[in-house]
Amino acid sequence: MKLVSYLTDGHDQLAFLVDGLVFDCDLLHPELPNSMNMFLNYWEDMFPIAQQVDAAIKSGRINSDRGIPIEEIHLLAPIPFPTSCRDAYAFRQHAMATRKNPHADLNKTYDQFPVFYFSNHHSIFGQGNIECMPDHLEELDFELEAAIVICKHGRNITAEEADDYIGGLMIFNDFSARKMQLEEMQLNLGPAKGKDFATTIGPCLVTLDELEQYVIPASDGHIGKNWKLEMKCAVNGEQVSTGNLSEMQWTFAEIIERCAYGVNLQPGDIIGSGTVGTGCFLENNITSKLQDPNADARWLKAGDSIELEIEGLGILRNTIVKDESDFSILNKKKI
Numbered sequence: 001m002k003l004v005s006y007l008t009d010g011h012d013q014l015a016f017l018v019d020g021l022v023f024d025c026d027l028l029h030p031e032l033p034n035s036m037n038m039f040l041n042y043w044e045d046m047f048p049i050a051q052q053v054d055a056a057i058k059s060g061r062i063n064s065d066r067g068i069p070i071e072e073i074h075l076l077a078p079i080p081f082p083t084s085c086r087d088a089y090a091f092r093q094h095a096m097a098t099r100k101n102p103h104a105d106l107n108k109t110y111d112q113f114p115v116f117y118f119s120n121h122h123s124i125f126g127q128g129n130i131e132c133m134p135d136h137l138e139e140l141d142f143e144l145e146a147a148i149v150i151c152k153h154g155r156n157i158t159a160e161e162a163d164d165y166i167g168g169l170m171i172f173n174d175f176s177a178r179k180m181q182l183e184e185m186q187l188n189l190g191p192a193k194g195k196d197f198a199t200t201i202g203p204c205l206v207t208l209d210e211l212e213q214y215v216i217p218a219s220d221g222h223i224g225k226n227w228k229l230e231m232k233c234a235v236n237g238e239q240v241s242t243g244n245l246s247e248m249q250w251t252f253a254e255i256i257e258r259c260a261y262g263v264n265l266q267p268g269d270i271i272g273s274g275t276v277g278t279g280c281f282l283e284n285n286i287t288s289k290l291q292d293p294n295a296d297a298r299w300l301k302a303g304d305s306i307e308l309e310i311e312g313l314g315i316l317r318n319t320i321v322k323d324e325s326d327f328s329i330l331n332k333k334k335i
Contacts, residue, residue, distance in 0.1 A: 001016060001050060001051065001054040001206075001207050001209070001210055002016065002017040002018070002204040002205070002206050002207075002210065002314075003015070003016065003017065003025075003036065003039070003050075003078060003168070003204060003205045003207070004016075004017045004022055004070075004075060004076075004078055004202075004203065004204045004205075005035070005036050005075075005076040005077065005078050005079070005080050005126075006022065006073040006074055006075050006076055007073075007074040007076055008073075008074075011035075012035055012036065012076055012080040012081075013034055013035070014026070014032075014033060014034055014035050014036050014038075014039055016028070016050075016053065016054055016057055017070065017204050018054070018057045018058055018067065019064075020069060020070050020071075021064060021067025021068060021069060021070065022067060022068050022069075022070055022073060023057055023062070023066055023067045023068075025039070025050065025053070027066070028053050028056075028057075028062060028066070029049055029050075029053050031045075031046070031049055032046060032049060032050060032053065033046065035080075036078060036079055036080065036205070036268075037079075037080075037081055037267075037268055040079075040149065040150075040151050040167060040267035040268050041267045041268075043151040043152060043167060043267060044152065047151075047207075051209070075126055075127055075128075075202070075203060076126045077124050077125055077126035077200070077201045077202055078126070078149075078170055078201060078202055078203070078204050078205040079124070079149050079170075079201065079205065079268060079270060080124075080126075081268070082121045082124055082149070082268050082269065082270045083121065083266040083267070083268035083269050084118065084121050084266070084268075084269045084270070085118065085119045085120065085121040085124060085199060085269075085270045085271075085272075086116045086117070086118055086119070086259060086269070086270070086271045086272065087116060087117055087119055087145070087172075087174055087199075087271070087272035087274060088114055088115065088116040088250065088255045088271065088272060088273055088274045089110075089114070089115050089116065089274040090114060090248040090249055090250040090251075090255065090273050090274045091243075091247055091248060091249065091273070091274050091275060091276050091277055091279075092110070092247075092249045092277075093243075093247065093276075093277030093278075094274065094275045094276065094277050094278075094279060094280075094283055095110060095274075097277065097278075097283045097286060097287060113258055114250035114254055114255045114258050115258075116255065116258070116259065116271070117190045117191060117195075119174070119191075119195055119196060119199055119272075120195075120196035120197075120199070121270070123196055123197055123198055123199060124199055124200075124201060124270070125198060125199070125200045125201075125318075126200060126201065126202040126203065126316075127200065127202050127203055127316055127317045127318060128317075128318065128319070129318070129319050129320075129321045130175065130198045130200065130318050130319065130320055130321065131198075131321050131322075131323045132175075132177075132197065132198070132302070132320055132321065132322060132323060133197070133323045133325060133327070133328075134322070134323070134325075134327075134328055135177060135179070135180055135328055135329050135330045136175075136177040136180070136197055136198075137177075137300075137301060137302060137320075137322060138177065138178075138179040138180070138330060139177065139178035139179040139297075139299045140175065140176070140177055140178070140299050140300040140301070140320065141175070141176040141177075141178050141280050141281045141282050141299060141300060142173055142175060142176075142233060142235070142279075142280060142281070142300060142306050142308070143172075143173060143174040143175070143176060143275040143279055143280045144173070144231055144232070144233045144241050144243065144275060144276050144279030144280065144308050145171075145172040145173065145174060145272045145273045145274060145275055145276065145279065146169055146170070146171060146172055146229070146231070146245050146272070146273045146310055146313070147169070147170055147171075147172035147201060147270050147271060147272040147273065148166045148167070148168070148169055148170075148252050148256075148270070148271050149166070149167045149168060149170070149205060149267075149268065149269070149270050149271075150165050150166070150167065150256075150265045150266065150267055150268065150269040150270075150271070151165060151166065151167030151168075151267055152164070152165050152267060153264065153265070153266060153267065154260055154264070154265045155260055155262075155263065155264045155265070156260060156261060156262065157256055157257055157260040157265065158257055159223040159224055159251070159253040159254045159256070159257040160223060160253075162224060162252070162253035162254075162256035162257055162260075163208075163224055163225050163252075163253050165256060165265065166208060166252060166256075167205065167207065167267075168205040168206050168207040168208060168210075169205075169206050169208070169211065169227070169310075169312075169313055170201050170202060170203075170204065170205050170206065170313060171200075171201065171202060171203070171308050171309075171310050171313050171314065171315075171316040172199065172200075172201050172270075172272045172273070173199065173200040173201075173306070173308050173316060173318065174195065174199050174272060174275070175195075175197065175198040175199060175200070176191070176194055176195055176280070176282070177193070177194045177195075177197070178194065178282055178299070179194075179330065180193050180194040180329070180330065181193075181194025181195065182194075183330075193329065199272075200316060200318050201270065201316070202314075202316050203314045203315065203316055203317075204313075204314055206312060206313050206314075208225075210312070211227055211229075211312055214227045214228050214229055214311070214312060215227060215228075216228045216246055218251050218253075219249065222249070222250065222251055222254060223251060223253055223254060224251030224252060224253025224254055225251065225252070225253065226245070226246050226248060226251055227245050227246065227312075228244060228245070228246040229244065229245040229246070229310050229311040229312055229313065230242070230243075230244055230310070230311040231243045231244060231245060231276050231279070231308075231309070231310045231311075232308075232309050233279065233306065233307065233308050233309070234306075234307045234309075235300070235304055235305070235306055235307075236304055236305055237305075240281070240284065241276070241278045241279045241280070241284070242278060243276035243277050243278055243279055244276070245273070245276070245310065247276060247277060248273055248274075252271065252273070255271060255273075256271065259271060281297070281298050281299055281300070284298070285297040285298060300320050301320065302320050302321060302322035303319070303320065303321075304319070304320045305317065305318070305319045305320075306318050306319075306320070
């Protein structure tokens with residue numbers, strides 16, 4: 001099933017998405033909650049009920065007149081208030097291509113365990129406008145990814161059991177201010193201001209039962225489900241990226257195992273896959289420069305529209321808007 005959150009009467013409302021119509025969960029069944037956060041916290045009780053209601057909508061037993069066209073609502077991020085946001089590094093092609101020397105072997109550590117960083121879970125948005133400060137627009141980039149959401153409390157979760165903790169998949173766009181990121185990562189603490197201003201997810205959360213037809217085995221030596229889902233990105237209508245979720249070297253199950261070691265995972269924790277190969281301008285610019293040293297770098301700018309599409313998960317649309325605030329970190333005099 002597909003679940004969305006939208007804004008109504010000043011609060012987030014949980015709804016089913018079926019054939020372009022949204023149906024409020026709590027109005028269709030008295031035991032279903034009206035928010036995604038509540039649904040995730042009581043997942044094991046709510047999910048079977050929601051499956052029955054979703055089936056009733058799809059079969060016509062619940063009249064389509066009770067639905068609202070999705071074009072008439074203010075769609076939010078499907079998880080409007082995530083409890084945390086981590087982003088992994090699961091695509092080998094992207095990791096190779098963004099190194100200074102893409103022909104060199106990756107550090108052997110990459111093949112030993114999946115790595116991730118924490119992003120700002122208070123800067124999660126859905127589709128729509130993304131306001132960027134002037135410094136963000138210095139080499140602004142998209143990142144084409146998928147993400148999962150955790151649906152059960154867990155600690156020291158093994159990869160063999162980790163798929164049971166996945167509530168569903170959604171599209172994930174880790175916007176990146178590359179100039180800021182490059183400066184701060186020279187200090188070896190990872191990305192911070194270059195990443196903390198905007199991450200978009202959506203347009204809906206697709207539960208795993210809806211994606212069974214796409215499941216394929218994990219690559220040799222790995223554990224957990226993988227999904228064969230085509231991924232692509234278009235900027236201003238021009239396709240600039242294509243890949244497939246099945247190209248993940250590390251599965252979400254293995255990433256969960258790493259995240260949960262000695263740590264409590266909470267319902268509402270979001271975990272991104274990392275960027276698919278060709279899934280950002282940074283990677284594509286590096287590749288272009290290797291082919292032609294005179295090639296111009298390409299970055300997002302104010303007014304650009306970005307469409308990330310993943311098979312089975314929908315299309316996530318955002319537009320870059322410049323915040324006119326007169327303040328800069330990059331150009332501020334160093335103390």
